Amino acid sequence: MAEIIKITDRISYIKATEKPLSADVGIVEGDEFMWIFDIGADESVPMSLNKIQKPKNAVISHFHPDHMGNLEHAELENIYLGGNTFKYAKCGTVVEDDVFFDDGEKIHIFPLPSSHAKGSLGMEIGDYAFLGDATYSTMKQGRVCYNASVLKEEIAVLKKLSAKFFLISHDEKFIRQKEEIIGELEEIYNKRNPKESFIWI
Ligand SMILES: [Zn+2]
Numbered sequence: 001m002a003e004i005i006k007i008t009d010r011i012s013y014i015k016a017t018e019k020p021l022s023a024d025v026g027i028v029e030g031d032e033f034m035w036i037f038d039i040g041a042d043e044s045v046p047m048s049l050n051k052i053q054k055p056k057n058a059v060i061s062h063f064h065p066d067h068m069g070n071l072e073h074a075e076l077e078n079i080y081l082g083g084n085t086f087k088y089a090k091c092g093t094v095v096e097d098d099v100f101f102d103d104g105e106k107i108h109i110f111p112l113p114s115s116h117a118k119g120s121l122g123m124e125i126g127d128y129a130f131l132g133d134a135t136y137s138t139m140k141q142g143r144v145c146y147n148a149s150v151l152k153e154e155i156a157v158l159k160k161l162s163a164k165f166f167l168i169s170h171d172e173k174f175i176r177q178k179e180e181i182i183g184e185l186e187e188i189y190n191k192r193n194p195k196e197s198f199i200w201i
Contacts, residue, residue: 001044001047002025002042002044002045003048003127004048004134007175009127010028010104010127011026011028011125011126011128012026012031012104012134013027013150013174014040014048015174016040019036020041020066020075021041021065021135021168022040022041022042022066023038023040023041023061023064024038024040024150024167024174025037025038025040025049026047026130027052028105028107028123028125028149029054030101030105031102031104033054033055033056033077033103034049034055034057035056035057035096035103035125036056036076037059037122037181038058038059038060038061038067039060039062039063039067039068039070039071039074040066040067040069040070041070041091042065042070043070043073045074046074046075047069049074049075050074050075056074056076056078057076057077057080058071058074058076058077058078058080058092058125059079059080059081059109059130060080060081060082060089060131061117061120061122061130061131061133061134062082062084062117062119062121062133062134062156063083063087063089063117063119064090064117064133066161067133067169068081068085068089071089075150078092078093079092079093079123080093080095080099080109080121081093081094081095081119081122082095082096082111083096084117084118085121086119091170092101093111095109095121096111102109104123105126105190106125106126107124107125108123108124108125109122109123110123110124110161111157112134112154112189113153113157114133114134114135114136114150114152115136115137115138115145115147115151116133116134116136116138117133117134117138120132120134121153122134122161124161124162125163125165126136126164127163127165128164128166128175129166129178130167131166131167131168134154135154135158135184135185137201140198143200143201145165145198145199145200145201146188146195146199146200146201147198147199148192148196148197148199149197150191151185151188152189153197155182155185155189157181158178158181158185159182164177164178164185165178166178166181168181170194188201
């Protein structure tokens with residue numbers, strides 16, 4: 001059984017694992033639904049989630065298997081994902097603009113421009129925003145990089161969030177300060193060569 005770690009009365013998570021590679025899974029308790037952010041790939045995750053009595057909605061951050069591998073194994077009412085993720089999942093509702101649900105707490109689902117994966121989504125509840133892998137780089141020609149214009153858009157979206165904490169998948173600390181993450185991304189953006197589309201790390 002996967003351990004569920006509490007952050008606040010309503011927010012908890014299951015920690016990412018490396019073997020098998022499985023992302024952090026966010027669990028938010030609304031009045032009507034449990035809101036699951038990423039479903040992971042470790043088989044212990046759906047076993048733990050399926051024990052929760054409340055109906056569950058899932059938000060999938062992006063298409064990588066460690067974030068959505070368990071989709072078939074979890075009992076879900078609704079699945080929200082980006083257009084690119086839909087191509088892989090072949091199910092669920094595509095989110096292309098900010099969406100708000102009032103479920104005791106305000107649940108805010110938003111598209112997040114990302115070099116790591118096209119069609120990424122984030123989910124914000126009060127002081128916390130789940131970002132999946134969206135702040136990470138990508139690989140091009142065997143080298144680690146960010147797309148400069150996408151990074152600029154991503155920083156703008158992140159700055160507008162009211163959450164004080166960003167929940168970053170696979171990060172050992174998982175709960176990070178908003179300002180710290182934006183500072184790191186701005187430092188990368190400032191390294192860009194204006195003549196190039198990519199920032200090589
Ligand atoms: Zn990923």
